[in-house]
Amino acid sequence: MHNPARFLLAPLALSLGLCGLSPASAQEPATPPAAPVIAPSETHIGLIYRPEPAPSSYDAEAVPEDEGVAGARMAVKDNNNTGRFTKQTYVLDEVALAGDKDGVGAARDLAGRGIRYLVVALPAAELLAIADALKGQGVTIFNIAAPDDRLRGADCRRGVFHVLPSRAMQTDALAQFFTLMRWRKMFLIVGPAETDRLYAEAFKNSARKFGLKINAEKPWTFGPLAKARGDTPTRSEAMVFTRGLDYDIAVVADEAGDWGDYVPFRTVDPRPVAGTQGLIATTWHPMLETWGAAQAQNRFRRQSGRLMRPLDYQAWAAVRSVGEAATQKKTADPAILAPYFADPAFSLPAYKGVSLSYRPWDHQLRQPIIVVQPKAMVSVAPEQGFTHQRTPLDTLGIDLPETTCKFPD
Amino acid sequence: MSRGFRADASGTILGLALLAGTSLAHPAQAYTVYVTNEKGNSVSVIDTETMAVTGTWKVGRRPRGVTTSKDGKELFVCASDDDRIDVLDTSTGKVVRSLRSGPDPEQFILGPQGNLLYVANEDDSQVTVIDIEKNKVMAEVPVGVEPEGMGLSPDGKILVNTSETTNMAHFIDTTTFAVIDNVLVDARPRFAEFTADGKFLWVSAEVGGTISVIDVASRRVIKKITFKIPGVNDEAIQPVGIRITKDGGKAFVALGPANRIAVIDARSHAVEKYLPVGQRVWQLAFTPDQKLLFSTNGSSNDISVVDVAAEKVVKSIPVGLLPWGVTVSPN
Secondary structure (H helix, E strand, O other), X not given: OOOHHHOOOHHHHHHHHHHHHHHHXXXXXXXXXXXXXXXXXXXXXXXXXXXXXXXXXXXXXXXXXXXOHHHHHHHHHHHHHHHHHHOEEEEEEEEEOOOOOOHHHHHHHHHHOOOOEEEEEOOHHHHHHHHHHOOOOOOEEEEOOOOOHHHHOOOOOOOEEEOOOOHHHHHHXXXXXHHHHOOOEEEEEEOOOHHHHHHHHHHHHHHHHHOOEEEXXXXXXXXXXXXXXXXXXXXXXXXXXXXXXXXXXXXXXXOOOOOHHHOOOOOOOOOOEEEOOOEEEEOOOOOOXXXXXXXXXXXXXXXXXXXXXXXXXXXXXXXXHHHHHHHHHOOOOHHHHHHHOOOOOOOEEOOOOOEEEEOOOOOEEEOOEEEEEOOEEEEXXXXXXXXXXXXXXXXXXXXXXXXXXXXXX | OOOOHHHHHHHHHHHHHHHHHHHHOOOOOOOEEEEEEOOOOXXXXXXXXXXEEEEEEEOOOOEEEEEEOOOOOEEEEEEHHHOEEEEEEOXXXXXXXXXXXXXXXXXXXXXXXXXXXXXXXXXXXXXXXXXXXXXXXXXXXXOOOOEEEEEEOOOOOEEEEEEOOOOEEEEEEOOOOOEEEEEEOOOOEEEEEEOOOXXXXXXXXXXXXXXXXXXXXXXXXXXXXXXXXXXXXHHHOOOOOEEEOOOOOEEEEEOEOOOEEEEEEOOOOOEEEEEEOOOOEEEEEEOOOOOEEEEEEOOOOEEEEEXXXXXXXXXXXXXXXXXXXXXXXXX
């Protein structure tokens, strides 16, 4: 199982080769700085998000008001730094939606001002409404917050690119790790929200894919206990709930973070907890420092006065996708860049040790996924031994033969 | 999972097997090797005659780039997390002073006159030029995001810095400190090395997995060297450190988590062989006579010693935690 000789990487090697060659063949001695011949181009990138309302009382891990936005700001700085040498300038146009004001109006305004790149941090339904409202206007949308598989499947759109991993990729990452650890029997606990049901569904698919067993599945019916005080009487029913089950690991499906953190250390049998809490699969974490991530962590903290969160990283990667494509194609012309994002030659170095690229069949960013517990990196998926004829990265999520995405034209 | 563990193990076995024979073949001059231990906050000192660690010196936090003064009496160490460069007296192993390096110094290169130090400030997108005698900042040159690799043309006139996130080699005129050109290379360029004749510049791309050979006069990429190792995942091949022999014949490239050093014909650019070394090999340094080459193996906490003429790994030496940089005394 751990024989690396079985990796068959021809298509990826080809794509890396191409990406290597295209800038080289187009290489020209730069213009002397004194006499710029190329007119400076200004590329605007819109960002639509809905800030979390401030917490009502003490919250040790309250969502910061600038979550996501701060990552986009850092990426615009990075783009502009590189842009000094390529004569490209980038501007971030932030739109913070108040309350339940919908994003379509904001997106139309931005598109009306000529903005052709939109980073959207909104749930799936709103993202889809924006994509459909801007159809035919040549706007490229980067989804940085909706993990829904349907956006990469039946509801995919040609102009939408998904920076964050789908639920299928997240649960595949955990399932690969469980397989590696030979933890085969799962106890799945599913929260009341629709997103929890979707997460559980993705996990079941991953279990099937990697030969794991869901030995028990129960809904969580005890309310949002995550912030329950440690000195309150033990919720006996919540403990009894885990009694008499045969499992190696409990998997919690609680995307809102309401109760998943209540489960570790409260199961009757001493079992580890993973899923949306406990051991999680994510894009970014304060404990990540390899592959140059320490530099990004420091740069971010210095800029924003707090630690970088997954949504910040996803916003950074979206804005950097535009900058990177513009550098590689030596233009910021949206007509050239829009098709280039899905080109195998496009590559985004993003502190993950390998270049990232968008899958042509559903526009999902292929990426290693970190498997991490609150205070330590535990593993990185794809795990060693999971092979794929294209790239091991494609062992995570929906592969070309399984995709249900047909881009509507 | 320990990537390429077998490669490392075989490297060690090979090293031990060849140790006796080859060390006898090198009764040459004894040099001192200095290795920075990024997580050990120390410098390991190794004698090339005995191949033993003779000392471990305390330095500032997160030591990475390392070099000696022209006379070998001083050792310069980038203490990245302390935003300074520590200067050690090599006769005592004590930090005698610190230089104002600008924030987060990562790599540097000493000018031919030995008084100017060119420093890449990784967190600050600039190159700082320091007069080491006056401890004075002579210039700050804005470059791309996360500057790292530093190369200097043999005549000292052109300084090259690589920026890891901008993915360029920035050519800097060392008389005006102006950026005169930027050459796009592959993803995450880590190291820049001129050939001894000054005609070509080699730049490694860690994530791109390539070496760009740049013609210095036209500043065009004339060749991309790629690597293929049977049994090693292509994505684990991450070129970092480069050293080219003075005669321009051979180049050695450290391949990161591939746990190999590639040996390349520096004229034809053909990759000739891969030497198995320790895990996550990053930086390389020759002895001044170029008979030996040392590599820092970050994950296995050791350095590998390569017999340059024989193109064989002859020994591995345990050092501190996460060895990063390596340099060898001039005498």
